[in-house]
Amino acid sequence: MSAILLNHIDEVKSDIKQWKNDNLKIGLVPTMGALHSGHASLIKKAKSMCDRVVVSVFVNPVQFGPNEDYDKYPRTIEKDKHLCDELGADIVFAPSAKEMYGENVKLSNTDLTFVCPPYNYIDCMCGKSRPGHFDGVATVVTKLFNIVQPDFAFFGQKDAQQLFIIKKMVKDLNMNLEIIPCPIVRETDGLALSSRNSYLSLDERKSALSISKALFEIEKLYKNGVTDTSILFDSAIAHLDKKIELEYLEFRNFDTFQKVDEISKNTLTAIAVKIGKTRLIDNIILR
C-alpha cells in the first residue's frame, strides 16, 4: 500500500485524531528528506513497533545558520515518497516553511515561540559551531510531536547531541512519548550514511573514510585496555586524512552527557570535521 503525501498540518491532525480514536500506536520518523538506508532503518523500526507510521520530510529553515547549506540541502521528495511506500509508511508529511511557521513572520525569536534546550547541552560540540541550531531543532521537533502526537519517535544515533537534547526536552517538558534511538548505518567501507555525503567529490569521499577509521582505532585501543582519552585522542587524530579539518573529537558519558577523561562503560566518542565545504559528523559508543 502506498503512503499518503500530506502538505497541510490540519490534514495530518485529522488523520491522527481518527487513529487515536481507534486506539492505534503511532510512530513518527522526523527527517529532512534525502532519505538513505539510515532513514530506512528508522522507518523499519517504527513499522515493527507501531500500528501507523508518519515520516515527516521538512528541511527546517530555523535550524540552519545564515552561512549554512539550507538552500543547497538535497530535496528529493519523489524518491523519498517512493521509499516510504516501499517500507509501508502510512503518511509522508511534507509541509512548506510557510505551513509550519506562518506567513509574514520573521523566522527568528523576535516573532516566534522557541523551545530552547539547556545551555549545558548546547554550548558544546555541534552547538558551539552552529549557534541557534538546537533551538531550531527542539522547536520543530516539538511542533512535529504536537501535530503527530506519536507514542514513539525514532531518531538516529548519528546525531548524538540531538538525541541527548530531544530526550532531555521530552523529560523536562513532560511530553507524552518515548524516544527510540537507532544505531548508525554505515557504507560497507565504514562511512556513516548522511544526506550530506552527496556533497563530497570523489577525492573528498576518500578522505571522509578516515573519519570512521579514526573512531574504529579508538574502539580497538579501548578494547585493548587504553582508557586515557588524551592517548585515544592523539591516536585517532593521527588516522585522519590531512585534508580534513577537525572541529571536535569529544568523549562524553552516554547517560549524563558529561565530558570524561577516562573511558568507562557507555562513553560516547563523537567527532565533527570539515572536508572542503562539507561538514560531517560521526560517533561510536564505547561499551
Add this chain to the structure above:
Amino acid sequence: MSAILLNHIDEVKSDIKQWKNDNLKIGLVPTMGALHSGHASLIKKAKSMCDRVVVSVFVNPVQFGPNEDYDKYPRTIEKDKHLCDELGADIVFAPSAKEMYGENVKLSNTDLTFVCPPYNYIDCMCGKSRPGHFDGVATVVTKLFNIVQPDFAFFGQKDAQQLFIIKKMVKDLNMNLEIIPCPIVRETDGLALSSRNSYLSLDERKSALSISKALFEIEKLYKNGVTDTSILFDSAIAHLDKKIELEYLEFRNFDTFQKVDEISKNTLTAIAVKIGKTRLIDNIILR
C-alpha cells in the same frame, strides 16, 4: 463530590489516560493557588464546558525573579482544595518544585529546557520589568499542558500579556487545545482581584482603588469620543493616588498586540504599578 488532591505527575497522567479512553472533554485551570473569586470564575467556566476539570496549584519558582515574592507568595492549599471541592473540580494538582523540575538541577536555562516566547511579546510591559518571567510561565504552562492534555485551558484576562503569550505559544507550537480567556473579576469597589492584594495594608488598599478608577476614567473618555492615547494617558495618571508608582500604562491592539496611538475597537489598556512593595496589574478592553 470532592476533588482528588494529587501531588505526583504520574498519578495525574494515569487519570488523564483513563479520561481520554472514555473520550471525556478535559479542562485545565492553571493557578498559583491562593484562590479567589477570579479563579472561581475560571473553574465555573471550565465546569460549564468540560466533562472533567483539573485545577493546578503551583507557585512556579522559575517565573519569579531573584528579588521577587516567591517565598512570601501566599500558600493556602487547604482553602484552595475546599473551594475546588465546592465548585466541582475533579483533580487538584499540587506538585512540589522537585516533582516539577527534578532534583539536583539548577532551576535555570543552564540545566533545563525552556519554552521562550517571542521577544516582541516579552520585551515590553510586565516582561520588561520581570526578565525571564514569561519564559518561566510559558515553560510551566507547556509542562502542565503535557501532563493534563486538556481540550481547553482557562486563563484570566487580568494577566493580559500572559494571555497573549500563551495563545501565541499554542499557535506557534501547534498545541492541541483551545485557550479560553475569562473576564477580570473585581471587588464591588472596582479593585481587580489578585492573590497579591493580601499584601496591601489598609492605607495601600485605599490607594490601590485608584488603579481601576484610572482605567474607568479612560473608558469614560473613550465612550465620549476621545481616542488620542496621549490625552487618555494624562487623564488616567491624574486619577492615580500619589503613593502609587507607575510602571507602565499602555494601549495595545487586543488582536495583534501592537501599540496604538489612536484607540480603535478592541484596544487593551493595561497598567502596572507599585504600591509600597506590592506590584499590581489591571486592564480594560475598550470595544
